[in-house]
Amino acid sequence: MKRYDIAVIPGDGIGQEVVPAAIEVLEAAAEIHGGLAFNWTHFPWNCEYYLEHGRMMPEDGIATLRGFDQIFLGAVGMPGLVADHISLWGLLIKIRREMQQSINVRPAKLLRGLQSPLREPKDFDLIVVRENSEGEYSEIGGRIHSGEDQMAIQNAVFTRKATERAMRYAFELAQTRRNHVTSATKSNGISHSMPFWDDVFQAVKADYPATASSSIHIDALAAFFVMKPHQFDVIVASNLFGDILTDLGGAIMGSIGIAPAANLNVERQYPSMFEPVHGSAPDIAGRGISNPVGQIWTGKMMLDFMGYPEIGGLILNAIEAALSDGVKTADLGGQATTREMTDAILRHLRK
């Protein structure tokens, strides 16, 4: 029996509802496997914690998390309560950075049982590999002058190391799939960082001569996510472009509420963090109607990363089977509660 220590951070809003649901499913999956068990340790770090303690996590929070195998996180942020730059940068982005989770992997595929908002979605199945540590999300910048003369400067920072790491990850991943990598660029309008991005892509792709590749500007690429998403296999994108494309990926699947994500420390020196694409959705939180599928699918990605792709596959099958039964939460046009959706998935998993 292998035991894994998982740090659980439900966080804010619907994170509190979907994380317990996903843990139930992961527990059931472990039982089915038979040779694997989880120790879940919960951390109450969120905006309420902030209001009480003046910080999103204790000073030794990162050190504490380093003792775990993986981190399973729901969502962070309560804009009405705590400013985003405090809550997100004090917990979510802080963990991404300090754990060097420099690759964010986010699949989007047409699930059985779900209706895409696209008229003819074909059978798309793509993965966005998002650079997760730098780029447009750099902390460097500030403001000068005041009143009419005020201005803000934001520095986007692209290092060869991080850019290349994301691209290599994308090429390696593509080799296990349909062997095509698309680079999301905007070098026609963004004149320093994106030509650099293109140059690194040229250099990396030379090492993968058997893999087909192309570069597409982010504006056209976003449009292609609507017009012909089935044409894409693996897409490598900067932090910002990856962020935008993966919400779009959720949308074309049918709901952002089902989109999963994995913040990977690919070197496996620190824990990785598994956290769905959606946020804390304060508007629907507390009513038991949130969609647990994004968090459950995110749990499947954790199993994949831990070396259990077979039971990961069972979970995705169970999700698709439940949706095919017509069990759907409100965001998918149905009336199922979080509980009912979870039960339907559990039922199929245990079959």
Added chain:
Amino acid sequence: MKRYDIAVIPGDGIGQEVVPAAIEVLEAAAEIHGGLAFNWTHFPWNCEYYLEHGRMMPEDGIATLRGFDQIFLGAVGMPGLVADHISLWGLLIKIRREMQQSINVRPAKLLRGLQSPLREPKDFDLIVVRENSEGEYSEIGGRIHSGEDQMAIQNAVFTRKATERAMRYAFELAQTRRNHVTSATKSNGISHSMPFWDDVFQAVKADYPATASSSIHIDALAAFFVMKPHQFDVIVASNLFGDILTDLGGAIMGSIGIAPAANLNVERQYPSMFEPVHGSAPDIAGRGISNPVGQIWTGKMMLDFMGYPEIGGLILNAIEAALSDGVKTADLGGQATTREMTDAILRHLRK
């Protein structure tokens, strides 16, 4: 009879096909109006011109253009022939900047006769007001070190003046429409420029208490363009976000080939430039099959701006009537040539 001097730059690729088509339509519209005439002066500035002269336009090109009432441009760029940073920054972006065309207005609406790729597109009708002079498209930045240590830094520059100008334009525009402004932000991830953007938005909206407004992060906003575009009226966005949203706008309409745009010098000190959202599409250029609708609709926006909204309206009606007849170019799933599409629009215009 009022005479207008229009500088015509067909540019590259399909620009050479759609601009003449749009001029035919504008001529017909002027004839119908009776009190208005155009003097078209053509400039052969494009990538071929560059190969011959070593620059995209003559040294006094901008000074020459300043003598015109408006500029009517097709598309610029032939990536295989001339690097984008030369062609675009030497002509398209150069004109936007030197003519202080700091607002880029780009509508997206469900046209009669067109099938959206969305299953239930409802009746959306939105306008993106894109800041067109700075932001993520600043020329400031560069590279340092080489090999493994190389990095690039790109500065995004947001001034209060340009940010506020775009926002005020959006609020004024909204007052003539459904009176709602959405700000495209990303202040939860981009920590200096976007909080500044939000602050300016707060300040500007205080001056328009009767106008409803909201701020949405660009990732969610892109997803909403797919899920519920009918909820938007006017959207104000940075240079990059506006670029992405408007290709998405084209996509949900049915093709980027129909999306129009106006680069406005709102102070009317210099000519404005009317140029559709789509690019030069070298892959289909020269075959007479490109979609002229984007350029023709762009011509309608020129008429609107010049003070002839009634005949502008006639043009849009004629476009919708032609599409409703089933006359469609390949990008819209039809087989009409550029000529046939144009003729169908002319026929309805002259009815």
